[in-house]
Amino acid sequence: MKIPRPGLPVRGSKTGQPIMALLDLLGRSWAMGIIWHLYNGPSTFRGLQDYCESISPNTLNTRIKELRDCNLIKRTMEGYALTEYGEELFELLQPMGPWARNRWTESFKTDDPNSL
Amino acid sequence: MKIPRPGLPVRGSKTGQPIMALLDLLGRSWAMGIIWHLYNGPSTFRGLQDYCESISPNTLNTRIKELRDCNLIKRTMEGYALTEYGEELFELLQPMGPWARNRWTESFKTDDPNSL
DNA sequence: TCATATTGCTATTATTTTAATAGCAAAGCT
DNA sequence: AGCTTTGCTATTAAAATAATAGCAATATGA
Numbered sequence: 057m058k059i060p061r062p063g064l065p066v067r068g069s070k071t072g073q074p075i076m077a078l079l080d081l082l083g084r085s086w087a088m089g090i091i092w093h094l095y096n097g098p099s100t101f102r103g104l105q106d107y108c109e110s111i112s113p114n115t116l117n118t119r120i121k122e123l124r125d126c127n128l129i130k131r132t133m134e135g136y137a138l139t140e141y142g143e144e145l146f147e148l149l150q151p152m153g154p155w156a157r158n159r160w161t162e163s164f165k166t167d168d169p170n171s172l
Numbered sequence: 173m174k175i176p177r178p179g180l181p182v183r184g185s186k187t188g189q190p191i192m193a194l195l196d197l198l199g200r201s202w203a204m205g206i207i208w209h210l211y212n213g214p215s216t217f218r219g220l221q222d223y224c225e226s227i228s229p230n231t232l233n234t235r236i237k238e239l240r241d242c243n244l245i246k247r248t249m250e251g252y253a254l255t256e257y258g259e260e261l262f263e264l265l266q267p268m269g270p271w272a273r274n275r276w277t278e279s280f281k282t283d284d285p286n287s288l
Numbered sequence: 289t290c291a292t293a294t295t296g297c298t299a300t301t302a303t304t305t306t307a308a309t310a311g312c313a314a315a316g317c318t
Numbered sequence: 319a320g321c322t323t324t325g326c327t328a329t330t331a332a333a334a335t336a337a338t339a340g341c342a343a344t345a346t347g348a
């Protein structure tokens with residue numbers, strides 16, 4: 057699949073708006089999970105495989121390549137790690153954790169249809 | 173594909189941590205794009221099709237169903253719209269727009285390998 | 289009332305992604 | 319020399335998505 061880049065057309069958007077390219081990139085299987093995991097520290101290829109319980113090496117490889125090409129992760133001596141950009145992005149994603157745990161989970165418990 | 177739910181195992185995570193379920197849901201083609209678009213206001217099925225330039229009706233349908241089941245969007249008389257939860261989630265996603273435009277785009281212009 | 293348009297959707301087929309599995313070369317122990 | 323770890327590639331199978339056509343229900347307009 058074509059690697060998205062801000063400024064170039066991507067899957068579903070001919071304008072190349074940076075946000076569309078970013079959503080395309082992050083909306084691929086495991087992309088956000090990899091970023092999420094790497095915030096805990098560098099991880100080897102096989103460490104990532106273990107974390108993403110059902111990813112295939114092909115897919116992981118592809119995703120790694122894409123994320124590297126897009127400046128979000130890099131190789132280090134301890135394995136793959138977030139770049140400074142990757143860390144910034146993670147910090148934007150981070151609030152989703154508490155929101156999912158607290159608010160979103162709660163939405164499944166409501167029987168009041170008006171609240172949706 | 174199985175619809176993710178906080179507390180149940182999802183693609184790639186047996187623990188069912190809410191964040192994993194959320195990342196699974198959002199990491200499907202067009203899911204974030206649909207949420208992004210609907211923040212501008214309600215949109216019909218065909219309006220969404222136009223927005224997602226290359227989505228197929230099957231996929232759009234599936235995605236709509238998933239997002240509805242997960243309490244992020246709903247049907248209204250003016251078309252599909254974000255629920256209160258969907259709006260909250262969008263607001264968490266929103267900062268990615270400026271970041272993509274300003275910081276991320278900039279990362280592609282750098283020739284200094286040390287900055288990555 | 290008859291045609292036309294819009295909407296939400298299904299069906300079918302083709303293409304693209306992803307998963308499952310095996311395995312290999314290089315490097316580092318022991 | 320044998321064993322492990324690491325980062326992959328190759329092959330095949332399954333699943334997701336796209337492309338395209340089209341339908342039933344409701345509205346609109348002449």
